[in-house]
Amino acid sequence: MMRSSALSLALGYVALGITVLILFAAPLWYAWQVTIAESRVEILQTDAQRLTEVYRREGAEGLKSFIDARVGMQIVGERILLLTDASMRPLAGNLKQWPGNVPTSAGNYDTEVAVAEHGNESALIHVANIGSYHLLVGRDNVLFKPLQTRFWYGLSAAIAVLSIAGLLIGLITRRALMTRVHSIRQTVSAIIHGDLQHRLPTHINEDELNTLSRTINGMLDQIEQLVHGVHNVSNSIAHDLRTPLAELRSRLEELALIRPAPEETFAEIDGAVADVDRVIRIFDALLRLAEIDAGMRRSGFVSLDATDLAANAAEFYEPAAELKDIELRFSAAGPVLISGDPVLLAQALGNLIDNALKYAPKNGTIEVAVRKREDGAAEISVTDNGPGIGAAEKSKVVERFYRGDASRGTPGVGLGLSLVQAVAKLHGSLLELLDQTPGLRVVLTIPADAVVGSAPRPSLAVEPPSPKPVATNLAPSPTP
């Protein structure tokens, strides 16, 4: 029980409450004791002085009758008076004899004395010696005792209420927490056993557990999606690798069986190598995707110019477009600094332009444009005037290994747009596929570079770059 966090928290608060109460009560108690006791002693001393003066003025007889008068006047017990002679014989006052526990020497004493008809009572006593007489002046504590008692009762009651309430609140909180934690635990263990569809219960209010549950649910969504993705991918791999492997196998088997003429054998071997290359290409694409999905490439983020990147990509594909009589245009207003992975962004952009080249008609146009959005993000778009993508297909084209009807008969393994989407996701943005009637407009939005002045990534090229006397890739050179 003590290990429950709710309970120990409640107990902690109780202890704190008690400490505060004591810190409050202790000075009060001290002030009371010191101040009130002192003023009471003062009153007794003044009394004794007055009696002493009566003795000086009127002698022992005068004092005796004065005391008798006082005793007869007042409420019995409130004030204690006793005058004795040197041999301790009582002369006047309301005590029958000098109390045994009060010394005869002058001073103040808080003790019990036997008052007539009242039995023992606690009282504050002042003793003074006048000539050879002993004078005892006192006041009982009857008025102060209940106050004291009430003070202690009050304090104890406060502590008791605090402790019980704290314990109760702790127990209730613990119960409530345990109920919710229990339901979370049940869900989580269902998930551990493989049922990824469960989600933690959430409420409308935004308390801590609820926020945590929501976050965990978000994580579960992501995990489910990933697991689903992996499942799909492994199915697709099985299918898409099987095809070229089957071709390869039959090709080799045929070679072994037929043993054709050397010329034909070499041609078949070349074909077999091409089959293997196709398998390797699929593998490379999948590995790259896995690498991106794992989020490992975020370390490769540097500050770079989106315009420069897009201009280079457009320039790279321009001759290929020309060959197909497609006009490839590039437009940009100026440099747009973003934070990203240059290798992956170049590949993503390459894939987009490559796709556009596949689908744009003869004499068609492709436009690559970079625009700086108001929040500083770079909006890179690739627009073609090909057949476009139907609404039903839009969500599918980014799926791994999906190949639309329009792609039949074109080379490719159906991973291009998946890679672009994965790259977009890695850069914290989404891939937008917009209708262009006719055609398709793909928009990739990369957030602005937050870190100013991060070092540019060194080129991965093996050979040291030659000194650049001409601004080859510095200016956004629009392709003709």
Added chain:
Amino acid sequence: MKILLVEDNERVTQFVVKGLQEAGHTTDHAGNGRDGMFLAASEPYDVIIMDRMLPGDIDGLAIVEVLRKTGKRTPILILSALSEVDDRIRGLRSGGDDYLTKPFAFGELLARIDALHRRAQGIDHEHPLTVGDLHMDPLTRKVTRGDRPISLQPREFKLLEYLMRHAGQVVTRTMLLENVWDYHFDPQTNVVDVHISKLRQKIDAEFERPLLRTVRNAGYSVTADE
């Protein structure tokens, strides 16, 4: 060329050694890190081909690091089954000069070894390049064939410069992608071929003897030889 191959896979070894032999190179082979380290440190080689993952406690990158620390400048090509960009960066950072992912085409390996060897002899960025009657001045960026000036786009200039620096050697499409465009992915369509044919139009079309040749199953080569 005298080449050291440090590689534990027997089939790959057989394939590479035989291929290098046919290309006229002598090859020593070490099957593990210890032998590889010993040979690399004691014998003079023109190029070392180093597998990244080796049996035993010494891996390829460790050997490369030790060799570089002891001042050996022999060009090293790292072979690896790890294709991720970060692995490539790590390989080059440890002191490797080039990085090739397994599986690879032999033509690619051979072309890269030639390029490494050429590079080790020093790149001169200032002196004019000449192949047959084709001249290029990297400083003034003037290109002429015979006495006719040829006007090139900046990227075409870079492409031709790379080819001419490796004149007489085979240069693969991947090497061109990496070194001319700094692209580290497979662009699927034959974009490099299209760039080459555009370049060929400018430097070869109106001349009798073509200089820019296609090498089947490997890549391209600029050469004045018959």
